[in-house]
Amino acid sequence: MTRNSSALPINARLLQIGAEIIPVYGDDRSGWSLDSDDLQRQRRVPLRYKSLDELFFVLVNMAIGSEGTA
Numbered sequence: 001m002t003r004n005s006s007a008l009p010i011n012a013r014l015l016q017i018g019a020e021i022i023p024v025y026g027d028d029r030s031g032w033s034l035d036s037d038d039l040q041r042q043r044r045v046p047l048r049y050k051s052l053d054e055l056f057f058v059l060v061n062m063a064i065g066s067e068g069t070a
Contacts, residue, residue: 010036015056017063024055 011027026032031048032055038048049055 012036013052015059017056017059020063022059024052026052028052 010025012023012025015022015024022034023036024032024034025036025038026048028051031050032052033048034055049058
């Protein structure tokens with residue numbers, strides 16, 4: 001897969017939830033996402049979180065929830 005070389009660099013962070021390390025992308029201005037491609041789009045993406053704290057909260061709740069009970 002090739003990417004456009006003129007694309008802006010994306011801020012990436014690693015969050016550790018239990019034993020799992022999850023990459024997240026974004027900033028407080030544009031929002032946070034689990035998918036770096038979400039930040040390349042100019043329009044608003046519904047799965048983008050407003051803050052890193054909000055995304056972390058969602059990931060922790062998904063990690064501790066029982067499978068199939070969301």
